[in-house]
Amino acid sequence: MSHHVLLIEDEPNIMEAIRFFLSRDGWKVSCHSDGATAVSEVNRITPDVVVLDVMLPNRSGFDVLKELRAAPDTRDLPVLMLTAKGQTKDRERAEQLGSSGFMTKPFSNAEVLEKLRSMVGHA
Template sequence: MGTTILIAEDEPYIVESLNFLLSREGHRVVSVNDGAAVLETVQREKPDLLVLDVMLPTSNGFEILRQIRNAPGFEDLPVLALTAKGQEADRKLMLDLGANEFVTKPFSNQDLVDRISGLLAQNSNVTHVAGGHE
């Protein structure tokens, strides 16, 4: 498929699980476990989708999402926010900041794969920063 998915998550077992699931679906997976590395990795890897944990070391998902939405060329990057905190205020803030989806941990693997596939399908008619396919 050729799509790249960046996972920003600090829990190793979740990264390992998502890496397995998404690789099996044909995606290239890149991961970071520190909030400070997310924007730099987005700019270097130009992913087709970002899975963003809300609570990361050094910088939280809210601030990271603000930075990404203000970074030229990444305003429309699909973002699926993950959090162990299911409070409605967090969900509303992430969606207001521009997250496309919000998933609470623990999550169903199939539900997460389906949501990611849906976001990628919605975005497939948008020109990707990385060039995309014709």
């Protein structure tokens, strides 16, 4: 069965690239670009894994993660954080908030894929 991934990313080109190589790998991909509605989108779609950008319009990815971790339904949902700022403190923040993975842009497509696979227990 195919895993369902939700991409929360405001940069259209980046979203397109991720969507492309995940779909090609057989993932079911949903896309969302707004921070404010991200949590309800997660609850609505109930994906197996979430790719979450930090710099989102209207609401930061950290806040989204925090809310996800606070709710029982999404407490254990695998979340991969992506950030373009690339600073250590962002990584620490993400780990502290309970992200399942953290990757800095620009990333290697293969690494993202590998990470997501391991996060959903896919060999």
